[in-house]
Amino acid sequence: MAKQVYYEDVEVGSEVTPLPKIATTRMLVQWAGASGDFNPLHYEEDFAKAMGVGAPIVHGALKRAWLGQLMTDWVGEEGKLKKLSCQYRGMDYPRKMKTMEEPHDGQTWWCKGKVTKKYEEGGQHIVECEIWVENGKGEKTTPGSALVALPARK
Amino acid sequence: MANGSLITDEMHKLVGKTLDTVVFKVEEGAIQRYAQAIGDPNPLFNDLDYAKSTKHGRLLAPPGFTGWPIKAGRPTEKLFAFLVKAGAPPRILDGGIEFEFIEPIGAGDVLTATSKIAKVTERETKLGKTMFTTAEVTYVNQKGNTVVRSWATIIQF
Numbered sequence: 499m500a501k502q503v504y505y506e507d508v509e510v511g512s513e514v515t516p517l518p519k520i521a522t523t524r525m526l527v528q529w530a531g532a533s534g535d536f537n538p539l540h541y542e543e544d545f546a547k548a549m550g551v552g553a554p555i556v557h558g559a560l561k562r563a564w565l566g567q568l569m570t571d572w573v574g575e576e577g578k579l580k581k582l583s584c585q586y587r588g589m590d591y592p593r594k595m596k597t598m599e600e601p602h603d604g605q606t607w608w609c610k611g612k613v614t615k616k617y618e619e620g621g622q623h624i625v626e627c628e629i630w631v632e633n634g635k636g637e638k639t640t641p642g643s644a645l646v647a648l649p650a651r652k
Numbered sequence: 653m654a655n656g657s658l659i660t661d662e663m664h665k666l667v668g669k670t671l672d673t674v675v676f677k678v679e680e681g682a683i684q685r686y687a688q689a690i691g692d693p694n695p696l697f698n699d700l701d702y703a704k705s706t707k708h709g710r711l712l713a714p715p716g717f718t719g720w721p722i723k724a725g726r727p728t729e730k731l732f733a734f735l736v737k738a739g740a741p742p743r744i745l746d747g748g749i750e751f752e753f754i755e756p757i758g759a760g761d762v763l764t765a766t767s768k769i770a771k772v773t774e775r776e777t778k779l780g781k782t783m784f785t786t787a788e789v790t791y792v793n794q795k796g797n798t799v800v801r802s803w804a805t806i807i808q809f
Contacts, residue, residue, distance in 0.1 A: 519691065525689070525691070528688070528689040529689040529690070531685065531689070532682075532685040532686045532688070532689035533689070549743075558746045558748070559716070559746065559749075560689075560690070562716055562749060563686075563689075563690045563692075563714065563716050564690060566714055566715040566716045567690055567691075567692040567694070569715070570714065570715060571694070575696070575706070578753075579753055580752070580753055581750070581751060581752050581753065582715060582750075582751050582753070583748065583749065583751065584749065585747065585748035585805075586745075586746055586747060642748075
């Protein structure tokens with residue numbers, strides 16, 4: 499993990515360390531098992547077509563979990579994630595698998611964020627961020643926000 | 653159902669009522685499988701020995717472990733069932749979620765999840781007449797402390 503970020507290190511506009519992700523059909527199956535979400539929308543071609551989304555789509559909750567990782571990685575063990583929210587706005591389609599382990603070539607998703615506010619409140623050093631998942635075209639399919647407490651040097 | 657509204661009187665009556673309570677134990681293996689599925693190598697969520705050596709003293713659950721499906725999938729599933737029974741449209745999309753993380757959740761915790769419908773609204777969207785329901789779930793641990801609250805948006809059309 500990266501070194502600990504401190505309250506004094508960030509300003510409004512500072513970037514949250516970006517996190518790359520590749521959604522694959524394999525990852526969706528693994529997520530279904532781990533999360534207990536067995537909606538066929540995420541693994542069955544015909545069902546997804548009938549639902550009007552064309553092909554199986556990435557679970558919104560998986561993208562939300564990526565955003566959770568974006569923030570817990572950034573705040574480190576001394577920071578605390580206090581609030582996180584996101585909206586599932588755009589559909590994302592996973593890469594299919596070429597071999598047991600390797601996906602076909604295709605897009606990479608990036609989880610990103612930037613600081614929108616920082617202030618002290620009740621003895622805590624609070625930082626608010628705009629966060630999102632963007633697809634290979636740079637479109638924000640999963641916008642959201644986070645509120646964290648960071649450690650301070652002083 | 654006045655003026656073709658999707659929201660029936662029965663649905664209005666459901667708002668604010670506790671509709672389900674689920675108790676579940678947070679297991680080490682479930683946390684590890686969840687972290688692996690995301691591709692999150694954070695040792696606090698994966699490495700038993702490391703996690704035990706920290707101030708937390710146990711494997712922690714990643715944020716959102718209490719998200720819609722997790723073993724507590726049931727509270728929100730039951731809300732859908734109530735809504736559909738009350739005449740809501742059958743096609744469902746997950747609109748998004750907001751979490752407030754109050755205390756850490758870790759392996760061995762026994763959580764009681766209580767769910768209710770906080771709000772029901774409707775408006776015309778590109779999907780047609782669309783209903784938005786906010787499902788509020790509160791998670792309380794074995795010590796009686798509220799650890800997480802979440803508000804999920806369910807879209808029905």
